Amino acid sequence: MLLNWVWLKPKKLEKFLREQGFSGNSYKVFHGDMKELAQTTKEAKSRPISLSDDIARRILPFHHRIITNFGKNSFIWMGPRPNIHITDPKMIREIFLKHDIFKKLRSPLAKLLATGMVGYDGEQWFKVRKIATPAFHHDKLKNMLPTIHKSCNDMLRKWEMSFSKDESCELDVWPHIQTLTADVISRTAFGSNFEEGRKIFEVLSEQINLVIQASLFAYIPGWRFVPNKLNRKLNSNHNEMGELVKGIVNKRKEALKVGKASNNDDLLGILMESNHKEIQEKETGMSIEEVIEECKLFYLAGQETTASLLVWTTVLLCIHPEWQERAREEVCQVFGNREPKFEELNQLKVVSQILYEVLRLYSPAPLLTRANVKEIKLGEIVIPSGVLLSLPIMLVHHDHEYWGDDAKKFNPDRFSEGVSKASKNQVSFFSFGWGPRICLGQNFALLESKLALAMILQKFTFQLSPTYMHAPTRGVTVYPQHGANIILHKI
Known part of the structure; x- marks a missing residue:
């Protein structure tokens, strides 16, 4: 019965989508x-590309x-579920605004x-x-600048x-950039330096690689419950990370109880103070x-995203002196040669x-995925329940229709009048998401990146x-597969 259901529903969904003008491969039983x-x-990861190649083909x-072969109205199969590509900025805007209907996937792997x-x-x-919002207010970010400066200074001394x-x-x-952003997030989030937070980052780094491996099997029902080596390590790392962070949180909690906590300028301190006020005022807060x-x-998010932004900024400024x-x-x-001020x-x-x-x-995150909880009309198409929606950020960001003939070229002048006027459509640029659920930490990431650069x-x-190999690769974020070898010259 299960096989019959898996076979019949995808076929019905496929027929429904094709009737609305969508194209894609025919469904292949089970794995799509x-x-x-x-x-x-x-194959894409097996060889570097030239500096002039289209990086989207590799990432x-x-x-x-699929989009090249079938057009923008296309879909792929994630196991038995069709995944529609949404590249129209008007539809993207609607998806971000109706976040109660178009929800982020609750992936067991992401957890x-x-x-x-x-x-x-x-x-x-x-x-x-x-x-959490007070932790990212203007004044709080300003107070974190000396901490970020210290981390940057440590890297430059090395x-x-x-x-x-x-x-x-x-x-x-x-x-070096990975260590920098790890150090910054350790100090600004927990008031500790990178050495004290190293174990959390070691476990997190390993867990990222394991999750990427496991994602290839995620479409198989019940696969995550199989007690194989990969799943056992995933669960072990998850528990270890939780215990390490719990130890930091509990120490701060105890210090707050006895009035010994003096640092409320880090993210954890601000978060716990804000949570305490919420509990006092409304008798409900975060567990x-x-x-x-x-x-x-x-x-x-604080380490991976900013590291990706900084390393590609460095590489692109090498390419465009x-x-x-x-x-x-x-x-x-x-600034001259003095320390930058906020x-x-x-x-x-x-x-x-x-x-x-x-x-x-x-874009550090080249692709977003959503799932609608009920059948809904999006633009001129009807999206049935059970269909996945892909928002391929990188493909929209590189689209000539929205960014002009030089869409794939490095041209910062396109942002000379700000983000909203950089393209023909406001939601053609959404590296940090958009709408009510836009990334809360975007100002933090940009502040750190500006100061470091x-x-x-x-x-x-x-x-x-000459030893640099151009190999942008997709992990949790977009990173240089073979590192970023550059030649530094003192000024």
């Missing part, structure tokens, strides 16, 4: 397009192929990394969002130590489990344009090393 998707991804190879507010809906999301008597050296900056999940989310020089001139004009960072217009253009071309530009010029 998953085998071809996995094989295409493996979203199967989605790119083994972190859930937090990104995985919540309804009242739970509203409650946690409200409590870079300087790499020089011998020469005025230049070759360095793979990718692990200890919810606080732990938010802390894990700080770690995951004229923009590197324009950014350096602006930094020198605003208010002055807003004066970095060229730097901001560069960061937005990097987010457009190398400004400090790098103050001390060094840089160019790609």
